[in-house]
Amino acid sequence: MRFRLSTILYVFALLAAGMATFGVWLGIGLAAVVLVIWWLIFSGRTKSSTILQVLFLLPILLIIAVILFELVMPKVQGLRETSRVHSCHNNLRQISLALQLYCEKHQSLPPAVATDSQGKSLSSWRVETLAYIEGMTIWSQWQRDLPYDDPANAALAKTAIGIYQCPSDPPVRSGTPECNYFAIIGPETAWANPKGTRLEEIGDLHKQTILLIEAAGLNIPWADPRDLSFQDAFKILTGRSPECVVHRRGEHSGTLRRFFNKQTLGVNVAFCDGTVRFLPIPLDEDLARALLTANGGEVIPPGTLDRLTEPQLDYARIYSLSVFVLLALVPGVVLWRRRNREHRASPIAAT
Structure with a gap:
């Protein structure tokens, strides 16, 4: 040349x-x-x-x-992260199934926050859900009329519950009581009824109404009666809280898929019908609002969520x-x- x-x-x-x-x-x-x-x-x-x-x-x-x-490419690391991604998804699926079983028995979701007769917060809905997952032993010993941090419950509350933890969240370490799966609470959400929402009270399509969302780095113990408000979840879904987003879809897939598909930030969510989906971040604000409201009357066109959850070509x-x-x-x-x-x-x- x-x-x-x-x-x-x-x-x-x-x-x-x-x-x-x-x-x-x-x-x-x-x-x-x-x-x-x-x-x-x-x-x-x-x-x-x-x-x-x-x-x-x-x-x-x-x-x-x-x-x-x-x-x-670091294949071993990729395989490990792929395993973590599947674990996070399966954890949320099992929690969602446990809530469905709770609904069948009690005809409603558990209260987002368990309270005493004076209205004092005691523990999270995650405590009641223990009876339907791996924590039956802890649930049988739990003093449900006392707060989670009471000496009678403190040792149990410090126990690590693997199903409540997403291993892809760096702050969550094995052996800690932290959690990654949260209810979205507030009058416009599926957890609006403080005594426990009946599924019939949710007017929007159950397959389009988010019940639980995955979030990273919040350092909230699983027994702590703290969850996410509507605005907290809205910020996550619309990309305004990137530090709370756990996954990057496509980062650890096969070479050709990783090469031609977008690596998309996203979170796993559970819907009121029990399904679990990966949602890419950020979502359109109107769509995020429609997914978070339980009786908003919004109509989401058929196939919208399917298109979102499918890998997108880069x-x-x-x-x-x-x-x-x-x-x-x-x-x-x-x-x-x-x-x-x-x-x-x-x-x-x-x-």
């Missing part, structure tokens, strides 16, 4: 497309490989016989690059990959045209 302005522009364009597609170091490395190959060809230091062989060489190199990309990366491939092939077109001109100008071609 001649050292011209067009060459410099080409090099920078190829580097930019490579970094946008594959990341900084891998992108620079692949762009450098492409440049070295074309330099060898243009300088006459390679014995490639036809331009067709060259054009086939670059796609093969890209395939090799994808394989290398898979090998250099079109920016797809476009940048297309540009990178086209730029990688441009010198081949230049070389082909040059050889055609030389062939037409040769004495043999003229005769």
